[in-house]
Amino acid sequence: xxxxxxxxxxxxxxxxxxxxxxxxxxxxxxxxxxxxxxxxxxxxxxxxxxxxxxxxxxxxxxxxxxxxxxxxxxxxxxxxxxxxxxxxxxxxxxxxxxxxxxxxxxxxxxxxxxxxxxxxxxxxxxxxxxxxxxxxxxxxxxxxxxxxxxxxxxxxxxxxxxxxxxxxxxxxxxxxxxxxxxxxxxxxxxxxxxxxxxxxxxxxxxxxxxxxxxxxxxxxxxxxxxxxxxxxxxxxxxxxxxxxxxxxxxxxxxxxxxxxxxxxxxxxxxxxxxx
Amino acid sequence: xxxxxxxxxxxxxxxxxxxxxxxxxxxxxxxxxxxxxxxxxxxxxxxxxxxxxxxxxxxxxxxxxxxxxxxxxxxxxxxxxxxxxxxxxxxxxxxxxxxxxxxxxxxxxxxxxxxxxxxxxxxxxxxxxxxxxxxxxxxxxxxxxxxxxxxxxxxxxxxxxxxxxxxxxxxxxxxxxxxxxxxxxxxxxxxxxxxxxxxxxxxxxxxxxxxxxxxxxxxxxxxxxxxxxxxxxxxxxxxxxxxxxxxxxxxxxxxxxxxxxxxxxxxxxxxxxxx
DNA sequence: TGCTATTCTCGTAGGCTATACGAGAATAGC
DNA sequence: GCTATTCTCGTATAGCCTACGAGAATAGCA
Numbered sequence: 016x017x018x019x020x021x022x023x024x025x026x027x028x029x030x031x032x033x034x035x036x037x038x039x040x041x042x043x044x045x046x047x048x049x050x051x052x053x054x055x056x057x058x059x060x061x062x063x064x065x066x067x068x069x070x071x072x073x074x075x076x077x078x079x080x081x082x083x084x085x086x087x088x089x090x091x092x093x094x095x096x097x098x099x100x101x102x103x104x105x106x107x108x109x110x111x112x113x114x115x116x117x118x119x120x121x122x123x124x125x126x127x128x129x130x131x132x133x134x135x136x137x138x139x140x141x142x143x144x145x146x147x148x149x150x151x152x153x154x155x156x157x158x159x160x161x162x163x164x165x166x167x168x169x170x171x172x173x174x175x176x177x178x179x180x181x182x183x184x185x186x187x188x189x190x191x192x193x194x195x196x197x198x199x200x201x202x203x204x205x206x207x208x209x210x211x212x213x214x215x216x217x218x219x220x221x222x223x224x225x226x227x228x229x230x231x232x233x234x235x236x237x238x239x240x241x242x243x244x245x246x247x248x249x250x251x252x253x254x255x256x257x258x259x260x261x262x263x264x265x266x267x268x269x270x271x272x273x274x275x276x277x278x279x280x281x282x283x284x285x286x287x288x289x290x
Numbered sequence: 291x292x293x294x295x296x297x298x299x300x301x302x303x304x305x306x307x308x309x310x311x312x313x314x315x316x317x318x319x320x321x322x323x324x325x326x327x328x329x330x331x332x333x334x335x336x337x338x339x340x341x342x343x344x345x346x347x348x349x350x351x352x353x354x355x356x357x358x359x360x361x362x363x364x365x366x367x368x369x370x371x372x373x374x375x376x377x378x379x380x381x382x383x384x385x386x387x388x389x390x391x392x393x394x395x396x397x398x399x400x401x402x403x404x405x406x407x408x409x410x411x412x413x414x415x416x417x418x419x420x421x422x423x424x425x426x427x428x429x430x431x432x433x434x435x436x437x438x439x440x441x442x443x444x445x446x447x448x449x450x451x452x453x454x455x456x457x458x459x460x461x462x463x464x465x466x467x468x469x470x471x472x473x474x475x476x477x478x479x480x481x482x483x484x485x486x487x488x489x490x491x492x493x494x495x496x497x498x499x500x501x502x503x504x505x506x507x508x509x510x511x512x513x514x515x516x517x518x519x520x521x522x523x524x525x526x527x528x529x530x531x532x533x534x535x536x537x538x539x540x541x542x543x544x545x546x547x548x549x550x551x552x553x554x555x556x557x558x559x560x561x562x563x564x565x
Numbered sequence: 566t567g568c569t570a571t572t573c574t575c576g577t578a579g580g581c582t583a584t585a586c587g588a589g590a591a592t593a594g595c
Numbered sequence: 596g597c598t599a600t601t602c603t604c605g606t607a608t609a610g611c612c613t614a615c616g617a618g619a620a621t622a623g624c625a
Contacts, residue, residue: 039508039511040511043509043512043515043516047516050516051515051516060593060594061592061593061594061599061600061601062591062593062600062601062602063590063592063600063601063602063603064591064601064602065602065603066602086582089581089582089583090582090584091582091583094604099603099604100603100605101583101584101604101605102584102585102603102604102605103602103603105584106601106602106603110583111582111583130521131520131521131522131523161439162437162439164436164490165487166487166490166491167494167505170509170512175517175522175525176521176522178525179521179522179523179524179525182525182528183523183524186524186527191533192527192528192531192532192533193531193532193533195528195533196528196533196535197535197544197545197548197549198548198552200545200549201545201548201549201552201553204480204483204484204487204549205479205480205483205549207483208479208480208482209479212440212441212479215439215441216441219441219442227442230442233314234445236314236315236318237318237445240318240322240326241322241325241326242450245406246405246406246451246454247406247450247454248406248454248458249454249457249458250450250453250454250457252461252467253457253467253470253471256467256468257467257468258466258467258470258471260468270472270475270476273469273472273473273476274472274475274476274479274480274553276556277473277476277553277556277560278476278480278549278552278553278556279556280555280556280559281551281552281553281555281556281559282552284555284556284559335621335622336570336571336572336621336622336623337570337571337572337573337621337622338571338573338574338619338620338621339572339620339621340572340573340574341573341574361611364610364611365611365612365613366610366611366612369575374574374575375574375575375576376575376576376612376613377574377575377576377613377614378574378575380575380613381572381573381574385612386611386612386613
């Protein structure tokens with residue numbers, strides 16, 4: 016008897032990911048597989064030995080998505096990379112959807128964030144900045160993360176550990192529990208989105224071999240033929256004042272930090288406002 | 291001789307969208323089709339009459355994506371909705387990629403934002419809030435927008451008009467052109483991301499018929515079996531203090547506004563800081 | 566009227582995707 | 596060696612985009 020396989024079919028095309036259908040309990044068991052000290056060895060030694068294990072499958076999926084894009088991490092692609100038949104994967108994973116959840120949580124767990132008792136930066140901002148830089152690095156290592164929806168994410172050890180760290184950092188502000196949570200939410204919204212865009216952008220330049228400058232140059236016709244300065248006076252003024260960045264990495268970095276710093280300014284000022 | 295069709299194939303699976311390949315000029319011509327007063331009627335009346343026009347195709351794509359998700363806006367789906375053969379669409383649109391660009395820019399243009407000469411809210415914040423609310427409404431009408439990458443977006447009239455408005459709103463702050471642009475970027479990053487998440491979340495509840503509360507309840511086992519309070523003290527404390535929202539629309543709205551307001555606070559304080 | 570050049574229409578086919586089903590291979594213990 | 600159990604994976608179905616090329620419709624001209 017096959018283990019999983021009761022899944023209702025697809026509609027998982029185009030980066031939609033409900034994480035929904037099968038058994039939530041089963042997915043949880045897979046996500047937390049290395050965190051509860053092993054079920055009471057119900058595993059007898061009956062039957063054929065497996066050639067793989069779940070970690071190998073998840074790692075192969077991540078490696079493929081890293082090197083050749085999320086689309087390359089198809090069931091057949093992962094199977095080929097592991098040297099097995101496509102259908103063999105379904106012994107280890109109930110469906111592609113669950114595989115994605117597992118890939119995501121594993122990658123979320125990669126961030127090196129101090130656990131509750133461990134030493135951490137002293138100031139609030141430095142604690143947030145640690146989260147920010149770790150998250151940015153994560154997105155750069157795995158740009159495909161940016162194209163995965165984060166509502167109803169995999170509730171695995173990786174996601175929960177990062178959330179705990181961010182909340183604990185926000186807690187030192189001394190806001191109400193409710194506001195602490197809201198502040199953390201605003202911060203992740205900005206960081207995930209800005210870091211994701213940054214990483215996607217870099218990846219695009221790498222993959223297509225076309226710099227953003229080259230991309231704009233290809234659209235020279237826009238300014239030549241279609242752009243109406245009278246309808247876009249501010250853009251024109253900023254352009255004339257050379258207010259658009261030079262497309263360098265430093266400019267992008269400055270942009271990222273500007274938004275985050277202003278958001279943190281705003282949150283921090285709540286403290287002094289109501290002393 | 292077919293008009294378009296020189297496209298290099300695929301790799302457009304899974305919500306990647308480079309907008310790259312074909313002729314950028316051709317895509318621009320399609321995007322701006324209704325904004326330059328018609329090319330010098332080079333169109334003789336030779337040949338078979340077309341049964342459709344580009345606007346019908348784009349509208350059908352948008353309608354399908356709105357009602358049944360982005361995946362439903364496939365070439366065959368759109369063709370079926372229009373009552374023509376799949377391949378007929380390729381007379382009007384070079385590829386699926388371009389169709390998506392056209393759908394996106396049309397939807398971006400839906401926002402009701404005052405053009406340069408027109409009356410607008412007086413205060414800076416009200417001007418930004420107008421942009422914010424229009425954008426939020428747009429995402430709610432078209433939740434599929436959230437799953438489309440915004441780097442290298444379609445540079446059509448819709449995108450440019452919205453950008454002009456936002457920049458002109460930021461310009462009243464009197465920052466340097468460079469900082470004005472950076473501020474606008476931070477604001478769109480937050481708004482697009484938060485509004486997209488909000489809309490995706492609502493759509494998910496509608497589509498799956500499962501509320502977020504129900505989703506969490508389905509994962510009851512997490513708290514029961516896997517969650518370790520010692521490793522997540524802050525989460526536990528916030529939970530005990532009922533600091534997690536009640537999942538109502540009002541709570542989500544408050545969350546959205548909190549982040550935006552703090553970001554605007556931070557940006558605004560730049561003015562007074564360097565008088 | 567009929568011919569021609571031109572344009573639009575669209576069936577077929579090829580190469581991708583996920584996965585249900587079921588036949589077969591391998592193993593532990595008897 | 597037999598059996599119960601487990602893992603492996605070929606085949607088939609239904610979807611995706613789109614290259615190709617045959618055929619239909621039309622305007623203008625002879």
